[in-house]
Amino acid sequence: MDAEMEELLAAIGPRLRSLRRDRGMTLAALSEATGISVSGLSRLESGLRRPTLELLIPIARAHRVALDQLIAAPATGDPRVHLTPLRRRAGSVLVPLTRYPGRLRVFKQVIAPCPRRLVAHDGYEWLFVLAGELLLVLGEREITLGPGEVAEFDTAEPHWFGPNGDRPVEILHIFGPQGDKARVRARPEGPPGHQD
Template sequence: MTANEAVDARVRRRLRELRAERGLTLAQVAERAHIDISTLSRLEAGKRRLALDHLPALAAALGVSADELVGAAPAPDPRVRAKPVKMGRMTAWPLTNRGAAGGLQAWKLLVPAGSEDPPDELPVHEGHDWIYVLSGRLRLILGEKDLVIEPGEAVEFSTWTPHWFGAVDGPVELIGIFGPQGQRLHLHD
């Protein structure tokens, strides 16, 4: 809803949203509100002007107050509830919902012990990666550099540079922010 959204447009949108949330058909809502189905259809589509006397009956038919019908939809639950993803030996917990931050997504990753050997050819892809080590020691090969990233340290790099990361001397917990290309490479191989 925009700040300038007209009340009638907001009510039409809320009618459709509430009807869909409750799995009700136009016929069911029209019957409950004691109005003709074609009237309800035209109200939702904006082809008929909404009258104030429609509000109480429509609200009751949808099981909400007239204020809830006229008001904005409640804000969605901000909690991220996606399940961890297991890929190979690594486990990743999403920390952002899909589509947030322009395609970037934050993950908590557990890189288990025994993940010390890079592939023969280091991957390269479009994008930019950001990694923060929470615990353990992370081995990062970035082009010709072979680095050990300690807890509390962060790295950020262009993924056009050949790169790989793994564990040193035990498991590593990290937070990573990856674009769509990095997610496909790092989290789904």
């Protein structure tokens, strides 16, 4: 085995420990979630046990991250992302932008005109309009959003969204299945001397 591969494998244990600690998980909790013994996980994190797919796949699932996040796979040299659009009802397209199970799921959507049907379910949604006009119905309220505008709402409230009119609308859609919100940390700077 070459030195680069040895270095890649040696970095996995500390990365696993850091990920687990960042998520506030104990070895016992991770053991329960993965079916891997506490001692096996400890040896893996300390580099005393060689990482295998049989060990890494359950850990990736427990942390809800892509497997290549655990191993920091080297770049292939091709920066393109190959997304597979899913065709929906006539004219609508859904493109999943996250390709692994996670707390927040991100989609790009082109929504064709469709009948209103309010739904309610657990979760939290965040919608950003890229092009066209979006009509968002929340209970009794109707809100129209244009390009660059954002809406966020608890999906326990009956809701529906689609084009405002007879032309499709294009949006970015973030969904948190357990009510997780998208957190925006950056703020535009105000004029010099401006304070919040």
